[in-house]
Amino acid sequence: VTQIGSSPATVFSDAARLGTKMLTGGQLLHGLRDVDVQIATTPKDLVWSQDKVSLFHYRPLAEKRVNVPLLICYGLVGRWTMTDLQEDRSLVRNLLHLGLDLYVVDWGNPSRADRYLTLDDYILGYLDGCVAEIARRAGVAKVNLLGVCEGGVFTTAFAALEPERVNTLTLTITPIDFHADTVEDRPGHGFINIWARSLSPEDVDRLIDANGNLPGEFMGAIFNQMSPMRSLLKYNLDLLDIMDDEQRLMNWLRMEKWIADRPDHPGEAAKQWMKDLYQQNKLVRNEWELDARRVDLGNIRMPVLNVYAKDDHIIPPATSRALASKVGTSDYQELALAGGHIGVFVGARSQTLFAPAVVSFVEQHDPPRA
Amino acid sequence: MTSLDYSKAFTDFWTAQGQALMKAQEQAGTALAEGMQAVTSGKLPMWPDMPADLSAGSADLARASKSIVELWTAATAVFGKLATTVPAMPGGDGIVEATVHRMVDPRSWVRGTGEMDEVLARMAQGPRFADLWEAAVMLEAWLQAGRRFTEQLAGRSGAGSKALDAKEALALWTETANQQLLETQRSERFLQTQAEMIRATTALRTAQQELVEHFGKQYGFPTRTELDDVHRTVTEIRRELRAMRRERQVPVPVARPTGSVKPLRMQRSTRPSNARQEGKRP
Numbered sequence: 001v002t003q004i005g006s007s008p009a010t011v012f013s014d015a016a017r018l019g020t021k022m023l024t025g026g027q028l029l030h031g032l033r034d035v036d037v038q039i040a041t042t043p044k045d046l047v048w049s050q051d052k053v054s055l056f057h058y059r060p061l062a063e064k065r066v067n068v069p070l071l072i073c074y075g076l077v078g079r080w081t082m083t084d085l086q087e088d089r090s091l092v093r094n095l096l097h098l099g100l101d102l103y104v105v106d107w108g109n110p111s112r113a114d115r116y117l118t119l120d121d122y123i124l125g126y127l128d129g130c131v132a133e134i135a136r137r138a139g140v141a142k143v144n145l146l147g148v149c150e151g152g153v154f155t156t157a158f159a160a161l162e163p164e165r166v167n168t169l170t171l172t173i174t175p176i177d178f179h180a181d182t183v184e185d186r187p188g189h190g191f192i193n194i195w196a197r198s199l200s201p202e203d204v205d206r207l208i209d210a211n212g213n214l215p216g217e218f219m220g221a222i223f224n225q226m227s228p229m230r231s232l233l234k235y236n237l238d239l240l241d242i243m244d245d246e247q248r249l250m251n252w253l254r255m256e257k258w259i260a261d262r263p264d265h266p267g268e269a270a271k272q273w274m275k276d277l278y279q280q281n282k283l284v285r286n287e288w289e290l291d292a293r294r295v296d297l298g299n300i301r302m303p304v305l306n307v308y309a310k311d312d313h314i315i316p317p318a319t320s321r322a323l324a325s326k327v328g329t330s331d332y333q334e335l336a337l338a339g340g341h342i343g344v345f346v347g348a349r350s351q352t353l354f355a356p357a358v359v360s361f362v363e364q365h366d367p368p369r370a
Numbered sequence: 371m372t373s374l375d376y377s378k379a380f381t382d383f384w385t386a387q388g389q390a391l392m393k394a395q396e397q398a399g400t401a402l403a404e405g406m407q408a409v410t411s412g413k414l415p416m417w418p419d420m421p422a423d424l425s426a427g428s429a430d431l432a433r434a435s436k437s438i439v440e441l442w443t444a445a446t447a448v449f450g451k452l453a454t455t456v457p458a459m460p461g462g463d464g465i466v467e468a469t470v471h472r473m474v475d476p477r478s479w480v481r482g483t484g485e486m487d488e489v490l491a492r493m494a495q496g497p498r499f500a501d502l503w504e505a506a507v508m509l510e511a512w513l514q515a516g517r518r519f520t521e522q523l524a525g526r527s528g529a530g531s532k533a534l535d536a537k538e539a540l541a542l543w544t545e546t547a548n549q550q551l552l553e554t555q556r557s558e559r560f561l562q563t564q565a566e567m568i569r570a571t572t573a574l575r576t577a578q579q580e581l582v583e584h585f586g587k588q589y590g591f592p593t594r595t596e597l598d599d600v601h602r603t604v605t606e607i608r609r610e611l612r613a614m615r616r617e618r619q620v621p622v623p624v625a626r627p628t629g630s631v632k633p634l635r636m637q638r639s640t641r642p643s644n645a646r647q648e649g650k651r652p
Binding site for chain 2: 050051111112116117119125128129132139185191194197203206207209211212225226227229230
């Protein structure tokens, strides 16, 4: 029979250790102010804005090695600040240190007043505007795009509809085939895909119509549902493990800050995201239409680098890798990184692999200055 | 909440958690005992991988429960101390304060598995469906988790197996329960139940809005429908404006890329990274 149980001495000693941890952690927390928990601190300048959308240009941190600028495009679920979480875990800083000319688009905080914005508006309106502005500032016809998750779908669609304006396309943890979660069918992976298919299109319409937008809080709950016990223990036992270590505690708080910043997803755009893509899987079937233009992945003729996370439970790898057989270029490469959805950006191993791979990729395809 | 409230809430929470854990596992034990009776009486077949000697598992279960409750009890004391310092924590509504409050406010701890129904309830500003939902689907999941936990303990039986301390037992329970909950969440029954909840909450919210709309019209207040109409118009005007601006833009001169494609070269980062910890999932 397995022996289980702690002696009174062990329990007492555990309690004493916990007490010390709590004391140290309490002192650390006591000395902290909100201003101490900063994310996305890499210096940048606002260079263009339209409605609630802002385009930022990063100040260089090294001599420029690549002529064509690169635009980071996050989605509407969460915010781009994940790419610049903290100084030693920052895709943005790593790219700048390697000599990229870097921009990022912030979609702002959509409110109920933005419920009628569609993905057509975001992709062929705002993203188009950002690309045009970057091209104008840099004096180039094409820019490099780096899309993340839903933002990867934006850049994929843009590249398919406006291939003459995209020099290279880098995708990160991006779903292309929204039904490919069934390929591996790993427990705990692809829950959003399963959940979305469990609803009818009318359910989605009613959910959005009743709320105006898809509340960020709602998506947060769905994400938490993907690791139920972790979510339950997060603010007690997990935190207890790290609270006496200042560096780890600060890392934890920065991540909390990012998680807490979950904007609402504009309603009509959310309907398209859920119904056209998660339910009807139109993108990989080349059936998706934006502004009455069909998104044909075969029109993606520029070089493509597709980065996915091997343990991504939100975007299972097969849903990303489906792009390989759909693009109209033979210059298609994949980079598989260890870890999960967010580990791609903040994981220790990613810091030395991800940014160098991106810079190497865009540098190879960088046209010389005219 | 005052510091005294926090302390009390803390103690209550930890105690309630311990009791809930005990209760879940007692129920699992009862289910096991009943199952054993049914099996031995020939009323039910044995389920796959069922340990032959369930009495050993039941004893393990009781010891594990006791150990885990002891761990929770020990933690109660130290968290209670922290709770008394809460009022002295930095003010404001930022992330530090939010974290501190999550740590010490049991109400935010229980958001884990029941979070979705709370969010839906808030969105509908109506009644909670947690009881119904949990009673219908989640209770079974917890019982299954308890049963699996017992099986795991029984599976560890045997000469030379390392004794589990309370933390290890808790880790095993967490992993087992997580696995069971994930499986439950993928089940047709769970998904249908959740879809029903979404339908119910959205129907409630829609009905509430219609009621407010009715009174709004009666008293001449602007209604949601009218505001939506304005927002739709503004969005359409902005769309047209964007299109007009785009048409007026001067085309950017084209710089043609030259040279052939080189193979992908992997480069190392030029700056050392002192990152040591993998990031957490949202």
